[in-house]
Amino acid sequence: MATPARAFGDEALSAFELGFRRSGDSLRLPLGKAWNVRFEEAEPVRPFRWAKGGESFAGWYWAVTTVDHVGYESWLERDRLILLDRDPEVVGIASQPFWLHWDDGQGQRRHAPDYFVRLADGRARVIDVRAADRMDERTEEAFASTRRACEAVGWEFQQVGTPEPVFMANVRWLARYRRDRSGPSAGLAGAVPPAVVREAGHRSGVRAAGNGEPGPGREAGVVSQLKRPPRVVVGDRVRFSGQLRGVLAVSAVALTLTDEEKSHRVVPLLELFEADDFEVVGTPMRMPLPPASLLETFPAAVMEKALWWEGHILEVMHGLPPGAEPGTVPRPEYGPDRSLTARQRAKAAELTEAGHPTTSSTVAHRRRSYQEQGVIGPADHRPVRKTPRFGEADEAVVEAMRQAIDEAVDASARTEAAPSSFSQFSGAGVMRR
Missing domain, CATH: 3.40.1350.10 (Trna Endonuclease; Chain: A, domain 1)
Incomplete structure (x- = not known):
């Protein structure tokens, strides 16, 4: 083997x-x-x-x-x-x-x-x-x-x-019911009698909206669409009930969300996931680390600076820096109601005031690099960037030229045909003193 x-x-x-x-x-x-x-x-x-x-x-x-x-x-x-x-x-x-x-x-x-x-x-x-x-x-x-x-x-x-x-x-049998055709369709609204839907729900787990009666914004007899519940963690930004909110706490039965009218709002998971306007807008997920062998090519000071940038970038992206305690509320300038551009401007102003002059475009560039490459994206690549010894020339050509020069030096002083070492690259020629 x-x-x-x-x-x-x-x-x-x-x-x-x-x-x-x-x-x-x-x-x-x-x-x-x-x-x-x-x-x-x-x-x-x-x-x-x-x-x-x-x-x-x-x-x-x-x-x-x-x-x-x-x-x-x-x-x-x-x-x-x-x-x-x-x-x-x-x-x-x-x-x-x-x-x-x-x-x-x-x-x-x-x-x-x-x-x-x-x-x-x-x-x-x-x-x-x-x-x-x-x-x-x-x-x-x-x-x-x-x-x-x-x-x-x-x-x-x-x-x-x-x-x-x-x-x-x-x-395999269940997989077919995850397709869009198993969900509501405007053209089929009311095609299935409510009584049939209710009976099917008792026997197979498929249910209509409510108890066969039309709910807010729903047609009677339309089967609820089967969809995968989203994954939500503390620090996420979600859209619910007409507001962009931050997730303050997560339990097995409810989420605690920020609210414009009061300090927070506790929403049962069932109510949240069934809401038509609910969606997860962003999640504070740290990018996976590259293999250790790649990290080791960067000097320690460069990686320390890259990890420093990562903390600031995550706060721009998700409102909270890495390691934030459960229940931490984003600072107002990084709240879920602020746009990404506004948060980048706020971060640039914060770093400049702290003695690290930067611009919002630099913050945006670092963020994009982080999203594409992980923690090594914002790192300074100049210490590990290698310049080829012979520029754009192929090393095989350089070696052949060296051999040809060595043979010419050892030859007699009279004019003679160049050795064949370089002919495979440039054709047979004549080297003159």
Whole structure:
């Protein structure tokens, strides 16, 4: 069995390469430069086909999570896709997201994982699907190398097989009712008699708005849309009952929200999630840290400054700095009623007054860098930026020129044809004294 490439520290960041497609272009980068690409938005690196008489069945599944089709190459992959689509922690899914390239000691290898998943807390997960009885030595090597590459950049790796049949059959049956067609439709309002809806609700859990009677803004007999409850944490900004509010406390049954007319308002979760205008506007989620091997390339003072910026950026984005105590209320200039532009201006004024002159455009630039790259985004990259020794010239060309010069110096003083060392790059020529 060949030994997979070592995947820890800086070696892995160059030992593995990722080939992927973005905006119709094919790209290939070292793992260390591609770890922060949003692969949940990547295009599949290979098409989904099936052959007559083949054992696999490929297709496209409409995922509610992505509001788009996601491809699969077998029914086993389709079942895993259905499970991912119902997982409340999953916010992004892409199939066949990239080619992983490496050298196994005997030659070049490549492998395309089945899924790349983005979780609500920012973590990334790479998934390979294969039934236990279909595993062979070559597949095990590919999965082992994929796991090592994922560990090097802080991604999770999962190798999954066949789910429990009865459980999967029930999930497949339930999945169809998460589609938009299962929700209210203006064209079908009143098509189902209220009595039928009430009876169906008693037997299957499907219910009408109220007890068959039209509620505020609802038509009689329209079935409530099935939707996933959002994830809400302290510090979130939410829109509810015509106001933009901050979340002050969260319990198992209610949220405590800011209120314009009084100090706070306690709202039961059921009332909140069923409100037509309720939505989570922003969440104080810290970006995941890059792998330790990348952090170690920055001087300690640079990383300390980047972490200092992170605290200010999070306050601009979400109203509260990291580590805020439960129940902390955002300062007025960073409250949920202030726009992002206004909060950036407030932060620039605050830093300037504290002896750190800056502008709102600088704060906006740092924020965007943080959202795209995490904590290393706002960091000063100049200490780790390396200038090529020979500028834009290929090192092979430079080496050939050196060899040609050395041979010319050793030759006799008379004019002679240049040695062939450089001819592979520039053609045979004549070097004169």
